[in-house]
């Protein structure tokens with residue numbers, strides 16, 4: 044990589060530059076020294092030549108003195124040219140602006156080697172004024188005057204010779220002069236030479252010390268640099284090691300693994316813990332890349348390759364997730380990052396990065412996704428509309444129900460407020476903005492709020508809205524969630540309920556409750572204004588017949604037809620209601636008695652002429668109507684209704700299909716009125732548990748130990764007084780309450796018998812209505828079984844007239860219960876016209892002789908004869924006889940005389956309480972079966 048290389052050169056340069064500098068300086072010094080020494084040597088050589096020239100010149104001049112040989116003089120001149128050249132050169136170089144060519148020529152003339160001349164000039168110029176050089180040149184300059192004297196001697200000798208004036212004295216003087224000059228020059232030469240020697244020595248010393256110093260500097264520098272370098276290396280190695288340790292710690296302490304792929308070699312490094320996880324041996328060896336890649340899940344290999352290819356192609360971020368097979372052969376998820384490095388041509392050479400074990404995160408993501416899918420599927424499948432918005436109030440999600448409810452599709456991104464309007468029912472129809480409210484942080488509508496949703500097309504729907512904020516991880520509001528419940532059905536249901544509360548479902552007429560409310564309102568108006576109204580109570584005649592013959596559906600249809608027939612003949616202001624079953628009520632508002640009677644008659648006729656047929660079978664339909672004029676008589680609501688009911692009952696009694704006007708003074712009506720009052724009292728007494736049983740002994744005249752009682756029903760008044768059955772039984776019979784009372788009696792009697800300490804036979808009276816009822820027979824059997832009372836201790840009493848009136852059913856009833864062990868007693872026997880004729884059909888155990896005969900038999904022979912006959916025939920037929928109403932001793936005596944088996948009456952025993960009021964009875968309302976009289 045270029046950057047690190049540059050970094051390496053500069054580092055190297057930084058490292059060695061002091062050495063280079065010192066060596067360069069040393070080299071320069073050496074070069075300088077060599078040059079100086081070389082120049083010095085040249086000067087030494089020059090000095091030698093100079094000395095030789097001077098000596099040769101003196102010698103040649105001496106010869107010339109001897110020989111006057113011009114050749115010797117020429118040799119003199121030649122010898123003198125050497126010191127002369129040197130002198131010229133020195134003088135030239137000593138000027139401020141020397142003529143180097145002249146100096147060079149001079150030095151050449153001085154016999155110096157041309158190669159040395161530049162060095163000699165440089166030395167002269169450089170060191171001219173420096174100690175040794177200065178001294179040497181000064182010494183050299185001293186020779187000039189001697190040489191000049193020599194030349195003067197030579198010239199004068201030459202001239203004298205040429206003129207022939209050179210005599211011996213002149214020669215002697217010349218020789219003496221030459222000796223003097225020679226003697227004067229010799230020390231100068233020595234001194235010059237010594238000075239140069241000293242200079243060489245000095246330079247050598249300088250070189251020696253400078254080289255030594257440089258070597259020392261180099262060594263110190265090397266030591267210093269090396270120490271610094273080593274310290275730096277130690278520091279870097281320490282830092283690297285610390286960094287590596289940190290990395291290793293970080294890597295081993297995290298889920299991260301490190302990978303480093305040498306692409307050309309196809310080898311990969313994996314951090315140790317992952318090597319172990321994948322089951323690769325060793326700690327630091329590089330692994331075959333393909334062997335590692337083979338551990339990538341086959342389904343993920345293409346993804347990984349594609350991510351690498353993309354990274355190699357455009358250097359995009361390499362980041363991918365894949366599964367890797369671990370040593371224990373299970374796959375774990377990893378998230379990998381990486382970066383490739385390339386060569387100069389851009390070809391990836393190496394790729395390194397990290398990978399992180401994200402299995403847990405993936406598992407959580409999968410769980411979250413599953414959860415989200417579940418939530419989405421749930422949201423998609425629920426009927427309520429759910430939508431969410433972002434913080435700007437734009438819709439981010441809607442379930443299908445929301446799309447349907449709001450009437451918009453693909454509304455994601457739209458502002459919620461543009462999709463519909465919400466009107467608050469409770470707040471004066473104000474527009475309501477749940478999203479704004481939630482986003483503003485106002486309290487959420489978690490309870491729900493009733494609103495009208497108005498769609499863009501103007502249609503509206505009643506909804507209940509729950510709005511709540513959604514929060515992000517930091518707890519800030521991240522949006523709003525709205526859940527709408529379409530209230531249409533609820534509203535319809537509520538409307539229907541409220542309609543149902545006041546209407547009859549079958550006919551659509553108002554029901555009894557609503558009818559009574561309307562009637563109550565009319566009656567309440569009376570003190571202020573006397574307006575005449577009329578109340579009609581209609582009860583279809585023999586309606587049961589239609590039900591029984593053609594089924595309930597036919598009865599229903601008839602009721603509907605009756606309803607529409609009646610409605611046709613009534614005014615809008617009038618109220619027609621179905622009061623229950625086949626009973627209807629009419630309020631004729633502002634209608635006096637006469638027109639009311641006419642209208643009632645019209646209604647009766649309309650029903651009479653109603654041609655109702657079911658399944659091809661025609662029915663004669665008629666109605667009985669009770670009419671009450673609501674004038675100034677101060678009737679209460681209850682009075683009015685009861686009066687109409689009673690009048691209707693009278694109409695029935697008088698042969699049905701008629702209108703009966705209620706007149707308060709009418710005796711017959713007064714009786715009925717009383718009976719109807721009893722109906723209420725009986726119901727109340729049952730509800731308030733105010734019935735109880737008394738027991739009167741039926742004494743076995745021949746077997747005093749045998750105990751037999753008759754259970755008698757009593758009603759306890761509010762004031763605690765006891766009411767005998769004669770007071771309420773007629774009403775109960777007339778209004779079909781007997782089955783209800785009989786059930787109470789049977790249940791209470793059996794419960795009380797179970798609690799009796801002694802064994803006794805109990806006679807229980809049953810009404811004709813109960814005997815004719817299959818359900819009652821079933822009830823008795825269940826009660827017998829549940830009570831655990833011995834059936835042979837139970838004796839049912841039915842009156843002879845009841846039995847005969849419904850002989851077949853009575854016979855079946857008696858047989859069924861006798862088969863279970865019960866006994867039967869035929870009450871009031873003898874009262875019927877043909878009692879004996881029926882007796883053989885009735886498998887009873889006891890004959891209870893009608894009390895009227897018993898009471899009269901003491902004084903009336905026919906009564907006695909009747910009693911005797913019954914007793915006799917009873918015995919003949921294997922039945923036991925009972926005399927009731929044995930009120931005194933005379934009757935008792937006669938009873939004994941006749942041979943009657945049992946006697947019952949005040950002479951023997953008065954009725955005694957047998958059960959506490961309703962002590963053992965289950966609350967009756969749970970037992971009110973279909974026989975309950977409403």
Ligand SMILES: Nc1nc2c(ncn2[C@@H]2O[C@H](COP(=O)(O)OP(=O)(O)OP(=O)(O)O)[C@@H](O)[C@H]2O)c(=O)[nH]1
Pocket residue numbers: 549582583584585586587588590594595596597598599602623624625695699
């Ligand atoms: N189909 C049908 N029958 C009903 C409905 N409600 C009550 N009933 C029957 O209506 C009959 C009412 O009979 P009653 O009024 O007691 O007797 P009836 O046969 O009309 O005889 P009278 O009233 O004495 O002339 C009973 O059999 C009830 O079961 C109803 O909604 N639909």
